[in-house]
Amino acid sequence: PFKEVIDVSSGDPTGLSPSVIPCLSFQVLAVCLYPELLKEESLPLDVRRRAQRLLGTCGGGSVGSYSASSCGIPHVQKSIAEFITRRDDGVSSHPEDIILSSGSQRALSLVLHLMASGDEETQTGVLTPVPCPHTLPTLMDVLGVKLVPYQLTEEGGWAVDLEELHRALNAARGHCEPRAIYISNPGNPTGQVQDRKTIEKVIQFAATEGLVLLAEEVYQDSVYGQDKEFISYKKVLFEMGQMYAEKVELISFHSISSACTGECGLRGGYMEVINLDPAVNKYLRNMQATSSPPVLPQLTLEAMVNRPTPGDLSHKTYAQEILHTQTTLSQNAQRACDFLNGLPGIKCQPAMAGVFLYPRLHLPPQMIEEILGVEADVLYCQRLLEEEGVCLGAGCENGQDDQNYHIRLCVLAPPATLEEVLARLRSFHLHLLHRFP
Amino acid sequence: PFKEVIDVSSGDPTGLSPSVIPCLSFQVLAVCLYPELLKEESLPLDVRRRAQRLLGTCGGGSVGSYSASSCGIPHVQKSIAEFITRRDDGVSSHPEDIILSSGSQRALSLVLHLMASGDEETQTGVLTPVPCPHTLPTLMDVLGVKLVPYQLTEEGGWAVDLEELHRALNAARGHCEPRAIYISNPGNPTGQVQDRKTIEKVIQFAATEGLVLLAEEVYQDSVYGQDKEFISYKKVLFEMGQMYAEKVELISFHSISSACTGECGLRGGYMEVINLDPAVNKYLRNMQATSSPPVLPQLTLEAMVNRPTPGDLSHKTYAQEILHTQTTLSQNAQRACDFLNGLPGIKCQPAMAGVFLYPRLHLPPQMIEEILGVEADVLYCQRLLEEEGVCLGAGCENGQDDQNYHIRLCVLAPPATLEEVLARLRSFHLHLLHRFP
Structure with a gap:
């Protein structure tokens, strides 16, 4: 019918x-793939210059080469760290903490895989909001991690409730070994945006209970609620003082498959890894070493975090x-x-x-x-x-x-x-x- | 110095x-990313037509969309199945047996992850040639699979020795649970090319011992030894008669990061899955469902398996x-x-x-x-x-x-x-x- x-x-x-696609990064990729276009005057000069610069960061000057490092192209890591530092009003981010991957889901898989262990009461548990992103339950199941649900408060616009976090954790202990808490902010699928006070409380909770914070923040550039703004977990963590900033293990995820840079089909993302035990950190990087991240989505990420500025021809x-x-x-x-x-x-x-x-x-x-x-x-x-x-x-x-x-x-x-x-x-x-x- | x-x-x-890169698939991708190029007459017509056809197979007519299916774009699966059927002189391949992924290593990870289980004497073991591809030992270690080594015969040009397979299997039993045999043909890093007789014997061995055959065949288009030719495990299996063709579980892997289509940085590959238990097969597809494969490498694969034919402007x-x-x-x-x-x-x-x-x-x-x-x-x-x-x-x-x-x-x-x-x-x-x- x-x-x-x-x-x-x-x-x-x-x-x-299709009209939703921002053309910039696709144009840049097209030039990188077909460098004849460097001479194509119908393309904005800044697009061609960017492509030329990016090609220079690729092995052998070609997007056909593997990434120089299994964590990504160093130039892209640096651009992302600079973007995070700007976004977080100067709270500094370091290129070596950035790990590129083919999508934020893939990055999360690596981390969950790393954390997965045990069986029955020793099985790794991850506190997970309900509702959560719809691919997450399957992912956890496949990776052998137990989903420990904490209910978001629907009537409060799907806010996180601290008492519920404690309840969920206590209920889980004895049945599995809770090792991390997963946050989706802005919330998928709820559209909720956490305020600073909530973020502080969640960080305190994670610190007290010794949980790793997994912060999925892929909708950070798509906040439209009145008087709402995105504040990153990283920023709040570092503004809570040394006791937290140097202690709480935080991994945050971002992606090119978000609303305003919706290049889902390219599959690119990154994670920023903070305060992880050096041995664990090293192992995480080794896991990635068997299969380096694809180059084109990394270049797309570079375009996402380094938008054209006023004065660039493509800016408008x-x-x-x-x-x-x-x-x-x-x-x-x-x-x-x-x-x-x-x-x-x-x-x-x-x-x-x-x-x-x-x-x-x-x-x-x-x-x-x-x-x-x-x-x-x-x-x-x-x-x-x-x-x-x-x-x-x-x-x-x-x-x-x-x-x-x-x-x-x-x-x-x-x-x-x-x-x-x-x-x-x-x-x-x-x-x-x-x-x- | x-x-x-x-x-x-x-x-x-x-x-x-950089000059080693075949330009065709990069040109096609450039047009897909920047469809203005469909009008660019300096590009061969067949390249532009191919790009237009491929764009039509993408969601919303854009490479920015996720793949229609988590196993890949149906059109690409079909092209690959047709390529395999041609390559294997008519032994038919079916699109639904083809699973796309971001590289053959990634496909192999999915399979090994699926097979991994147990501990000590119940741990899954995989018979693995020594020498093997240099990323494999780390991959197996990370995924919790035990590497069961079988030595290739160096003096015989690194040939597979059937007696050695039996020795390795017998030595492993009791220490782990051998469930699969990994083959690299043409051999990485040995450059050895298996003949039909060897392949038949390995298949018989796998059949008798109830092992899954994991055939890495990424160098299939780079055979240059005199009187040597690549014969796929799939072809031999199906020519050995129903008893084998309907029974032996075979997964073969191919990639765009091979010699003649060396687009390593794009990270694209596929596996063909034969005779797997339907429940296992379904689970394998579900594992992939949380993160669909990137689109651009799939289009590159399409160009690899559907080369320009005489008459196409880009053929020469x-x-x-x-x-x-x-x-x-x-x-x-x-x-x-x-x-x-x-x-x-x-x-x-x-x-x-x-x-x-x-x-x-x-x-x-x-x-x-x-x-x-x-x-x-x-x-x-x-x-x-x-x-x-x-x-x-x-x-x-x-x-x-x-x-x-x-x-x-x-x-x-x-x-x-x-x-x-x-x-x-x-x-x-x-x-x-x-x-x-």
Whole structure:
């Protein structure tokens, strides 16, 4: 009954709208791959100069060579460290703490793999928010790490609750060996942005309990909530004084697959590794040594952290593209949230960042019993797909295994596509409710 | 005492010589990244058409999107399956058996990770040739798999010896649980090319002993030994009759980082998975699901397996580039082997394929005792680097832990660079020997 399937279950902006792609880094890569373009005057001079500079940092002057180091191209590590230092108002970052990889997920895999050990009560546990990014439960399962859930507070806009952290940790002890806490800030899929006070408390908690902090911060450049700003865990940690700054083990993750630099298909990311035991740090680098990170995504990362500045010919285009993405994202999120909250049986917390909305379904118990069953979120999504051709994510993928059913949708799509998604969703939803008056 | 360090320890042709890069796939990628180039008439029409076709297979028509499937872009899987079918003279390959990944090493990691289990006598063991590819011992160690060594026969040009396979397996049983046999054909770093009879025997051995066959075949397009040809394990397996073809579990690996398509920095590869238990197969795909393979290397793979044909405008250039690489490789290997065999205390088996030579050092026992110590190969390489600025690989990295000392050098370099390497090596070697007359 529909012309085409629209998939808004994952956060892939380019798949939904090619125009969202910032052209800068793709142009740079094109020149690096085909250096004849260095002479192509239709390309902005700063793009060509950047490509030339980057080619000079590659082995043999070619993107076809392996990275000089298994942690990445030194020039890119340096650019990223400088970016972090600027971002964190001078809290310094060091190139040797930056490890490049083919995506932040891949970087996280390395770390989880390294931490995984034991069995039953000795198995490594990682405190993990519920809801969490939808690829995380599978990743932990594959790597043999136990997911220790801590519930975010939905009514408080999906905030972290310190008491809940203590409860989760105490409940887990004896059943596994909790060794780390995973944070997603800005939150995937919640769109929540943590304030400084919360971050300080989480850091204190990690310090007191001897947990490694794994901070996924890939939506740091996509905060649009009023009066909200992204503050990195690294910055807060270093501003809490020596006792914390020199002690707490922190690994933070960033990626080119975020909202405003949505080059998902290229698969590039990095982690910054702080205060890790030197032997562990060395082993982590050795794990990477068997397979050095791909070169092109590293060059894309360089373009992401070193944006054109006013005066560069490409600055205007690039700034427009970013602004366009940010505006679309913010307006879409607001529009979809209002729309969903206007439907009976759906309650959506407003998002402040990132690309997802994560509304809750309040379905009649009779409907759950008679039609949808215990996996009501999965069946809801499945029927929506079959009947209306819209693919959403089911909350259980985000680690939600209680009976608070949620759905996940990416709002980084052209507004017309979003309207189509919302219209089809309403039609399906009302039709479903209609059968249980 | 030297102007620059020359690193010939790894098989990265582009790092040594940018001119070795076949331009075709890089041009295609450049157009995919910067579609304005579709109108660029200085690029061959078939290159632009190919780029347009490939863009059409990407989500949203952009290389910025994630792969449609976590196993890869369906069009690329199909192209690879067709390539394999042609290569194997009609033995059919199926797109759904092809899993793309960021490099053959990464694909192998997934498989080894999947197979890893147990501890002490229950730990998964993998029969592994000595010498083996130099990244393999670390990879197995990191993934918790026990390396069960079987010695290749150096005097027979590094051939596989069936009796040795039985010996190795019997010796391992009781100490670990051997579950697979790893094959490198054409051999890395030996340059040996297995004949059909050997392959049949290895398959029979794997079948009888219930071992999974892991066939690394990344140098399949770089065979230059006279009367030698690459025959795939897949082809032989399917020609041995139903009893084998439907039973033996085979996973074969290929990569864009091989000799003639040396796009190492892009990190792309695939595996073909045959006869795996459906549940295991499903789990393998799930492991990949958390992080889909990068798009650009997949497009490079497509260009590798679908070369321009006569009639395509780019055919001539591309064929010339390939021929140039193959000729350089073959001549270099011959030249370096003769040169090394002309030095006292070095004995080198001729290579038939791939990019490495792997000569043996016959050093005076007194030199080993007094200067080099038990890690004579490591110290030999270290001193060569310090004194002459040439970086070779030490045989111990290839799993050689006996006292037959070897060194490893990549011969895919411009002939002038190779001459420089050989001259410096001779100077160092003779100087060293001179001190122990």
